[in-house]
Amino acid sequence: MSDSAAAPTSTGIDHKKLIMWLFLASDCMFFGTLISTHLLYRKLYPTGFTDAEGHVRFVQNLFDIELTSFSTFILLMSSFLMALAVSAMHKGQIASFRRNVLGVILFGLIFLGCQVYEFTHFYHKGLTIQNSVFGSTFYVLTGTHGTHVAIGVLWLILLYFYSFTGKLRGHIGALDVEIAGLYWHFVDIVWIIIFTVVYLVEYLGPNGIWGSAVATITP
Amino acid sequence: MATAAHHAPVTDKTELPVERSDIGLVRPDRTTGLLDWLTTVDHKKIGILYGAFAMFFFLLGGVEALAIRTQLAKPNNDFISAPMYNQMFTMHGTTMIFLGVMPLSAAFFNFLVPLQIGARDVAFPRLNAFSLWTFVFGAFALNVSWVFEFGHLQGWFNNYEWYSKLVYKDFAPANGWFSYAPLSGTFGQADAALHAQRFTGVGTDFWIIGIQILGVASLAASFNFIVTIFNMRAPGMTMMRLPVFTWMTLVTAFLIILAFPAITVALIELMFDRQFGANFFNPTNGGQPILWQHLFWIFGHPEVYILVLPAMGIVSEILPTFSRKALFGYPIIVFSGAVIGFLGFAVWSHHMFTTGLGPVPTAAFSLLTMAIAVPTGVKIFNWVGTIWGGQVRFTPPMVLSLGFIWMFMCGGFSGIMHSSAPADSQQQDTYFVVAHFHYVLLGGVLLGLMAGLYFWFPKIFGRMPNAPIAYIASAMVIFGFNLAFGPMHYLGLTGMPRRTHTYQTGFGWEQWNFVATIGAYILGLGVFLAFANLVWTAWRGKRAETDPWDGRTLEWSLPSPVPAYNFAQTPVVTTRDAWFEHKHGGARIGALADGGPEGVHMPSQSWMPLLAAVGFLMVGLGIPMMSMGIPHLGWLVIAGLGVLILGIWLWAIEGPGGYHLKTPSAKTVTPTPTASAHA
Incomplete structure (x- = not known):
């Protein structure tokens, strides 16, 4: 974007890297607001949602924690591969970079596939964006995160193909990959937080962290 | 990335063979005419465009204000209908804040920050162009709602099926500038037809x-300016040598990047409620409208400081110049600006004292609101300390700056009254609040920005604004403003509510409303005169000297108008107010050995920022029209997203490009004789 490599900067940090950190700071506030919305409503309405037949459904019965744990693990591992890709780029090992970034893309797609499956599955269990506050906050929060992952996958695919033009090289090439890596790691960290406060806390205690005052969960 | 071919420096890019991007697209290279203005990446031209659009929208918002004041001139008036009145005050507030003050501040950021820090451009020139065009198209999309409203009043849509299905036919936004839920949101069960579920018409969708x-x-723009200020300072320009305007730009930019996400999320949630039947703010299904208020004001209160801090920065440049003294207590001014930035995030609930937050939060927010008056007061005292004992020269910018201090202080005093929760619960939603924030935003921000326009105008266009007309306009603005908003304190304390279309006789409000309307017209004429003076003298004014005011900061060391490359050689500074010291026997400004025979490297122009912004325009028009129920408009939204992605992709692969521009033969900056000009 800029002639960042051409001139030394006052802080010694490259323009592109600094702007990415600033974007991530802003994105922290963005996800902070979304996650707060979800948690506020969970505290207010501990019971989950009412499905199409008028049955009260509990979130613990809805979630498929094994599947989500699997997709979380996949996303974590994609961050590992991303770190390898960045390291390879810094060493100028373009073939290794391509292998690793292809792995990141694949793992990102698996994560997105799991999310698509999860959304369809929950929809068939009766959770829609329209029938409850939980549905609205859950789909919008995790969907926004999914959009971030999808943008990251698109970005990495473009970088992957760009590497074949021979122009992704040297300091600037390594920097471009590193910045994509910063974004990818950030999106991963946000997922760790979402996985904890949206999914895992529902399993604290017999009725989840929000549901201790309401009726016991029945299958 | 495309790399600049090594070539001899040129005086104009058109002398070179056309530059092609990696996929063979020709990059624009005109430096004059329409093509130049559409594709420019020069921060100075982008600044001028920001200023021109902002002044246009200021006048538009002013016309809306005068429609409101005309309606309120006498009791039981029917100059405009009640629905039209709602749309007028909503669009007045939205226009003034988002299309008037913020872009006019952005005009100063763009024009001044690189010059003040000794840089040749911003860190990301094309991103800067993208910010400009996205602003222009966002403003355009918002105001297209007026076209639909006009068509509705003219009966253009009577034969269309979608029109007959609309329950509410207010096409311009009509919820107030904060669009409180649930009025802006939905009610009832989601399985009903979506249109039937809304409280308001599609104006709200235009607003969102x-x-x-x-x-x-x-x-x-804010990401860009933070990087520019952190990374592109000239050698020796340490953070504590930055001009105060640049400092306030930095604080403002941080406020924007940390406060805007809250409104972004709130708008997404509200959009999902309205378009897809979600329940974020739908009271029927358990949504909590109060959440909107919190999210809005978590953004909205920092927004107040986003509006005022640039004006404070401008005044902090003008007062020392015309007092011929260094700014009194520079570190304290900078520090208090930063403290205002921090505390700005901790006072949002003072907009919500009457919502029943409970005693502890109310007391806490009350206390913090009183606390934020301290750094503001510190600034006022420092400005007074700057004038004290100085050799004060009266010029239009100085007069407007002094007006700023007075009027902003009045607004600050009534603000402190609001910080007391019991008093605030009496003043909530009355004209007292209207008086308060107009004293802050008009008496403060507008006077500050006008002072800035008159101060830097000679540098921007190389011509002097007409001083007598400037004085007349300033007097009309300050007098008309006090006549319009002073009486509103009284009207508010006697109970006149905000946002009401009209009022009955017998409350004792007739006289002061009439006075306020006269004041508003004087104010409107004054602002128009002030702007017209600028536009006229941009073409016809007397040629300005390089440094007509005996300025203090680096921008005054440059010729007027400033050449495309700004600094023929990068300056090296060793002190605050480097240019003033340089001229008057203090530390000299040095120069790096760049910009020699190889010329100055310039970024190439580009269509891509404009193309990406066009994508936003398509989305911005598509969503509200889809919301009206016009068939097939969803495709416009999808196409808009496609154009956006295409624009960003082409932008990425075309690379920054660049060429080398010839500079005058290498010479260090020389002081211009100034003593005689101002004796």
Whole structure:
């Protein structure tokens, strides 16, 4: 974007890297607001949602924690591969970079596939964006995160193909990959937080962290 | 990335063979005419465009204000209908804040920050162009709602099926500038037809998407300016040698990047409620409208400081110049600006004292609101300390700056009254509040920005604004403003509510409302005169000297108008107010050995920022029209997203490009004789 490599900067940090950190700071506030919305409503309405037949459904019965744990693990591992890709780029090992970034893309797609499956599955269990506050906050929060992952996958695919033009090289090439890596790691960290406060806390205690005052969960 | 071919420096890029991007697209290279203005990446031209659009929208918002005041001139008036009145005050507030003050501040950021820090451009020139065009198209999308409203009043849509299905036919936004839920949101069960579930018409959808797009523009610009200020300072320009205006730009940009995400999320949630039947703010299904208020004001209160800090920065440049003294207590001014930035995030609930927060939060927010008056007061005292004992020269910018201090202080005093929760519960939603924030935003921000326009105008266009007309306009603005908003304190304390279409006789409000309307017209004429003076003298004014005011900071060391490359050689500074010291026997400004025979490297122009912004325009028009129920408009939204992605992709692969521009033969900056000009 800029002639960042051409001139030394006052802080010694490259323009592109600094702007990415600033974007991530802003994105922290963005996800902070979304996650707060979800948690506020969970505290207010501990019971989950009412499905199409008028049955009260509990979130613990809805979630498929094994599947989500699997997709979380996949996303974590994609961050590992991303770190390898960045390291390879810094060493100028373009073939290794391509292998690793292809792995990141694949793992990102698996994560997105799991999310698509999860959304369809929950929809068939009766959770829609329209029938409850939980549905609205859950789909919008995790969907926004999914959009971030999808943008990251698109970005990495473009970088992957760009590497074949021979122009992704040297300091600037390594920097471009590193910045994509910063974004990818950030999106991963946000997922760790979402996985904890949206999914895992529902399993604290017999009725989840929000549901201790309401009726016991029945299958 | 495309790399600049090594070539001899040129005086104009058109002397070179056309530059092609990697996929063979020709890059624009005109430096004059329409093609130049559409594709420019020069921060100075982008600044001028920001200023021109902002002044246009200021006048538009002013016309809306005068419609409101005309309606309120006498009791039981029917100059405009009640629905039209709602749309007028909503669009007046939205226009003034997002399309008037913020872009005019952005005009100063763009024009001044690189010059003040000794840089040749911003860190990301094309991103800067993207911010500009995204702002322009967001503003355009928002105001297209007026076209639909006009068509509705003219009966253009009577034969269309979608029109007959609309329950509410207010096409311009009509919820107030904060669009409180549930009025802006939905009610009832989601299985009903979506249109039947809304409290308001599609004006709200125009507002949602318009503000969202304007937010993108502000965020992109802020990222750019933070990087520019951190990374592109000339050698020796340490943080504590930065001109105060640049400091306030930095604080403002941080406020924007940290506060705007809250409104972004709130707007997404509200959009999902309205378009897809979600329940974020739908009271029927358990949504909590109060959440909107919190999210809005978590953004909205920092927004107040986003509006005022640039004006404070401008005044902090003008007062020392015309007092011929260094700014009194520079570190304290900078520090208090930063403290205002921090505390600005901790006072949002003082907008919500009457919502029943409970005693502890109310007391806490009350206390913090009183606390934020301290750094503001510190600044006022420092400005007074700057004038004290100085050799004061009266010029239009100085007069407006002094007006700023007075009027902003009046607004600050009534603000402290609001910080007391019991008093505030009496003043909530009355004209007292209207008086308060107009004293802050008009008496403060507008006077500050006008002072800035008159101060830097000679540098921007190389011509002097007409001083007598400037004085007349300043007097009309300050007098008309006090006549319009002073009486509103009284009207508010006697109970006149905000946002009401009209009022009955017998409350004792007739006289002061009439006075306020006269004041508003004087104010409107004054602002128009002040702007017309600028536009006229931009073409016909007397040629200005390089440094007509005996300025203090680096921008005054440059010729007027400033050449495309700004500094023929990068300056090296060793002190605050480097240019003033340089001229008057203090530390000299040095120069790096760049910009020699190889010329100055310039970024190439580009169509891509404009193309990406066109994508936002399509989304901005598509969503509200889809919301009206016009068939097939969803495709416009999808196409808009496609254009956006295409624009960003082409932007990425074309690379920054660049060429080398010839500079005058290498010479260090020389002081201009100034003593005689101002004796």
